[in-house]
Amino acid sequence: MEIGFHNLEDFIRGTTILGTGGGGDPYVGKLMLLEALKSGHKIRLIDPDDLDDNARVINVLSMGAPTVINEKLPSGPATIFAVRAAERELGYKFDAVMPIEAGGVNSTVPLLVGALMGLPVVDADGMGRAYPEVQMTTYNVAGKSGNPHVLADDKQSTVVTNTLDNHDAEWLCRAVCVRMGGIAQMACHPLTGREIKDHAVLRTVSLSIDIGATIREARAAGRDVFEALLSFFHARGRHAHQIFEGKIVDLLRETRQGFSIGRVVMQGIGASKGELKIVFQNEFLLAEHDGRPVAMVPDLITVLDQDNVDPITTEHLRYGQRVRVVGIGVPEIMRSPRALEIFGPQGFRLGVDYQRIESLVA
Amino acid sequence: MEIGFHNLEDFIRGTTILGTGGGGDPYVGKLMLLEALKSGHKIRLIDPDDLDDNARVINVLSMGAPTVINEKLPSGPATIFAVRAAERELGYKFDAVMPIEAGGVNSTVPLLVGALMGLPVVDADGMGRAYPEVQMTTYNVAGKSGNPHVLADDKQSTVVTNTLDNHDAEWLCRAVCVRMGGIAQMACHPLTGREIKDHAVLRTVSLSIDIGATIREARAAGRDVFEALLSFFHARGRHAHQIFEGKIVDLLRETRQGFSIGRVVMQGIGASKGELKIVFQNEFLLAEHDGRPVAMVPDLITVLDQDNVDPITTEHLRYGQRVRVVGIGVPEIMRSPRALEIFGPQGFRLGVDYQRIESLVA
Numbered sequence: 001m002e003i004g005f006h007n008l009e010d011f012i013r014g015t016t017i018l019g020t021g022g023g024g025d026p027y028v029g030k031l032m033l034l035e036a037l038k039s040g041h042k043i044r045l046i047d048p049d050d051l052d053d054n055a056r057v058i059n060v061l062s063m064g065a066p067t068v069i070n071e072k073l074p075s076g077p078a079t080i081f082a083v084r085a086a087e088r089e090l091g092y093k094f095d096a097v098m099p100i101e102a103g104g105v106n107s108t109v110p111l112l113v114g115a116l117m118g119l120p121v122v123d124a125d126g127m128g129r130a131y132p133e134v135q136m137t138t139y140n141v142a143g144k145s146g147n148p149h150v151l152a153d154d155k156q157s158t159v160v161t162n163t164l165d166n167h168d169a170e171w172l173c174r175a176v177c178v179r180m181g182g183i184a185q186m187a188c189h190p191l192t193g194r195e196i197k198d199h200a201v202l203r204t205v206s207l208s209i210d211i212g213a214t215i216r217e218a219r220a221a222g223r224d225v226f227e228a229l230l231s232f233f234h235a236r237g238r239h240a241h242q243i244f245e246g247k248i249v250d251l252l253r254e255t256r257q258g259f260s261i262g263r264v265v266m267q268g269i270g271a272s273k274g275e276l277k278i279v280f281q282n283e284f285l286l287a288e289h290d291g292r293p294v295a296m297v298p299d300l301i302t303v304l305d306q307d308n309v310d311p312i313t314t315e316h317l318r319y320g321q322r323v324r325v326v327g328i329g330v331p332e333i334m335r336s337p338r339a340l341e342i343f344g345p346q347g348f349r350l351g352v353d354y355q356r357i358e359s360l361v362a
Numbered sequence: 363m364e365i366g367f368h369n370l371e372d373f374i375r376g377t378t379i380l381g382t383g384g385g386g387d388p389y390v391g392k393l394m395l396l397e398a399l400k401s402g403h404k405i406r407l408i409d410p411d412d413l414d415d416n417a418r419v420i421n422v423l424s425m426g427a428p429t430v431i432n433e434k435l436p437s438g439p440a441t442i443f444a445v446r447a448a449e450r451e452l453g454y455k456f457d458a459v460m461p462i463e464a465g466g467v468n469s470t471v472p473l474l475v476g477a478l479m480g481l482p483v484v485d486a487d488g489m490g491r492a493y494p495e496v497q498m499t500t501y502n503v504a505g506k507s508g509n510p511h512v513l514a515d516d517k518q519s520t521v522v523t524n525t526l527d528n529h530d531a532e533w534l535c536r537a538v539c540v541r542m543g544g545i546a547q548m549a550c551h552p553l554t555g556r557e558i559k560d561h562a563v564l565r566t567v568s569l570s571i572d573i574g575a576t577i578r579e580a581r582a583a584g585r586d587v588f589e590a591l592l593s594f595f596h597a598r599g600r601h602a603h604q605i606f607e608g609k610i611v612d613l614l615r616e617t618r619q620g621f622s623i624g625r626v627v628m629q630g631i632g633a634s635k636g637e638l639k640i641v642f643q644n645e646f647l648l649a650e651h652d653g654r655p656v657a658m659v660p661d662l663i664t665v666l667d668q669d670n671v672d673p674i675t676t677e678h679l680r681y682g683q684r685v686r687v688v689g690i691g692v693p694e695i696m697r698s699p700r701a702l703e704i705f706g707p708q709g710f711r712l713g714v715d716y717q718r719i720e721s722l723v724a
Contacts, residue, residue, distance in 0.1 A: 161521045
C-alpha cells in the first residue's frame with residue numbers, strides 16, 4: 001500500500017483524531033510529506049504480517065512540545081542522522097522504519113524518513129494513539145528495552161543513551177531535547193518483525209487513513225460527519241460516544257520542561273450542562289464533568305470543532321471555540337495492569353483510578 | 363612516580379590552590395584516594411615524556427556543581443563504566459587516564475580511576491587549573507574535538523554525545539548531568555601521547571604535590587607560609603602576588619543550571635583599603651577592587667585563610683572569614699588569543715578585556 005496525493009489528506013485528518021490533541025499541527029506534517037511526494041519519493045506501507053520475523057525495524061520520531069514543533073519543524077535529514085547513529089551503535093542496518101505513536105506529526109515523520117531513505121514504513125505503532133513521553137509504549141509494557149535512544153539535531157549533534165529503565169531514557173533525553181531547542185529528532189526501540197507482531201498496536205497507519213476517509217466521504221455525501229465518525233469506531237468494535245458539547249471559557253497552556261502543559265474548561269451548551277475540564281500534557285489526559293471523571297488515558301479524548309468536526313490540537317485551543325468532545329475506547333493491549341502503570345492515570349500521576357470509557361457513559 | 367600515603371596530603375592541598383575555589387571539597391577527594399590506597403591499589407603517575415606518541419589516553423572527571431559533589435560523591439565504578447563505554451564507541455582500549463583539570467576533586471577522580479583500573483595517570487591536564495565547563499581546555503584551543511563525551515551514573519545509564527563543536531557537548535551534557543542528579547561521571551577527549559605532549563598543560567599533578575609540600579615544609583619549619591607559597595611560584599617563573607587582605611562581608615551563592623554561581627565581597631583589613639568583589643562560577647573568575655579589575659581568568663585567583671594559609675573553596679566561603687587573596691599567572695599556552703576566547707573573560711562573558719595579572723599590580 002502507498003500513501004500518495006490521493007489519500008494524504010485522509011491520513012492527516014485521521015492522525016489528528018488519534019493524536020487526542022497532541023502531536024503538533026497536522027498541517028506541518030502534511031507539508032513535509034507533500035514536499036517529499038512532489039520530489040518523486042514514494043511512501044510505502046508494509047503490513048506487519050508481511051514482515052519477516054527477523055526484519056530489523058527502528059522507531060523514528062520528533063521529541064518535543066507541540067508548541068515548539070509548530071515553529072521549528074521536524075527535520076528529515078536530522079532524523080536520518082539519528083537512524084544512522086543507531087545503526088552504528090547496533091552494528092546492523094534497518095529494513096524498515098515505523099512510527100512510535102499514531103497521532104500528529106509523529107505519524108508523518110516516519111513516512112518522511114522512509115520515503116527519503118527508500119525504506120518501507122510498518123503499518124503499526126507502539127502507542128495506539130499519541131502520548132507525550134517516549135517510554136509510554138506497548139513495547140515497554142512488554143518489558144522490551146528501548147535502547148539505544150538516539151537524539152540528533154540539525155547541528156549534526158548526536159546523543160546516544162543506554163539505560164536499564166526506559167523511563168530513565170525519557171528523563172535524560174527530554175533534557176537534551178530542551179537543550180537542542182525544544183525539538184530533537186529521535187531513533188529508538190529497535191524491533192524485530194516478530195516483536196512488532198507480538199507487541200505493537202497493529203495497522204494504525206491504515207486506520208488513520210480510514211478515519212480520514214470516513215470524514216471526507218460523509219462531508220461529500222452531506223451526511224452527519226459526527227455520527228459517521230462514531231459509527232466508524234462502533235463498526236470496528238470500539239466504544240465511542242460524545243462526552244460533552246460546550247464553549248471554551250478558560251484556557252491555561254504553558255511550555256514547561258519540554259512539554260506543552262495546561263488545562264481547558266468548557267461551559268455546556270445544547271444538551272450538556274455544567275462544566276467540563278480537560279487537563280493535558282501535549283495530549284488530553286483526563287476529562288472531568290463537574291469534578292467527576294468522564295474519560296481518561298489510555299482512552300482517547302478528542303476535541304472536535306462543533307461545525308466542521310475537524311479535530312482541534314491542544315495548541316489550537318482558543319477561548320470561545322464551540323466544540324464537541326468525544327471519548328473513544330482503545331484496544332485491550334493498551335489496558336492491561338502494566339499498561340495502565342506506564343500510560344494510564346498512574347503513569348501521569350493524575351490521582352484517579354482508571355475507569356474504562358464505556359463504564360463512564362452518563 | 364607514585365602517589366601514596368606519604369604525599370597524598372601535599373597533593374590534595376596543592377590541587378586546592380590550583381582549583382581557584384572550585385572543584386569541590388578536597389577532603390572528599392582525599393577520602394576516596396585513602397580508601398583506594400588502603401585497599402592496596404597503586405596510584406602510578408607517568409611523565410608525559412615517557413608516553414609513547416601513539417599511546418591512547420582518556421580524560422576522566424566528575425561533571426557537576428561543587429555544592430552537589432560534596433553531598434553526592436564521585437563514583438569510581440560509574441567513571442569506569444563511562445570509560446568502558448568510550449572504549450566501545452572508539453573501538454580501542456586506553457593505555458592511561460588523565461585529569462582534564464588541575465584542581466579540586468577532578469584532580470583526584472583520575473587517580474582513583476587509574477588505581478582501580480590498574481592504569482597509569484598522565485602527569486598533565488587540559489586546563490592548568492580548574493574551570494567550570496568541559497570545553498575550556500587547551501585541547502579545544504588547539505582545535506581538537508573532545509568526542510565522544512560520555513556520561514554515566516550509578517544507575518548504569520550512559521549517554522554518549524558527538525558534536526561538531528565542543529561547546530555544544532558542554533551544553534548538552536550539562537543538562538544530562540543535572541538530570542543525573544547534579545553530578546555525572548565523565549570520560550571524554552581521547553588523546554594520543556603526541557597530542558598530550560603538544561597541547562596539554564604539563565606536569566600539573568606533580569606541581570600540585572610540590573605546592574602542597576612547600577606549604578607543609580614552611581609550617582614545619584615555622585617559616586611564613588604565605589611568603590613561602592609566593593616564593594615557590596616565583597622560583598617557577600610564574601608571577602604571584604597578594605591582591606587583597608580582607609574580611610568577608612557579603613556572600614551570594616546559588617546552585618543554578620548545574621553550576622555553583624555567585625559573588626563574594628570583602629572589606630579591606632591591614633594594608634588593604636576599600637572592597638574586593640570576586641564573582642565565581644564554580645571557580646573564582648574575576649576580582650575587582652573598588653570596581654577596578656585586579657585579576658581575572660585564566661590567571662588564578664586563590665582565597666586563603668589568613669591564619670593557616672589553607673585555600674578556601676567557593677562553597678566554604680563564610681561571612682566574617684578573614685582571608686588573603688592571591689593572584690597567580692598561568693603558562694603562556696593558556697593566554698593565546700584563542701585560549702582567551704574559550705576560557706578568558708570573553709569565554710565567561712565577563713564584560714572586561716583580559717589584562718595579565720602581572721600588569722595589574724597596584
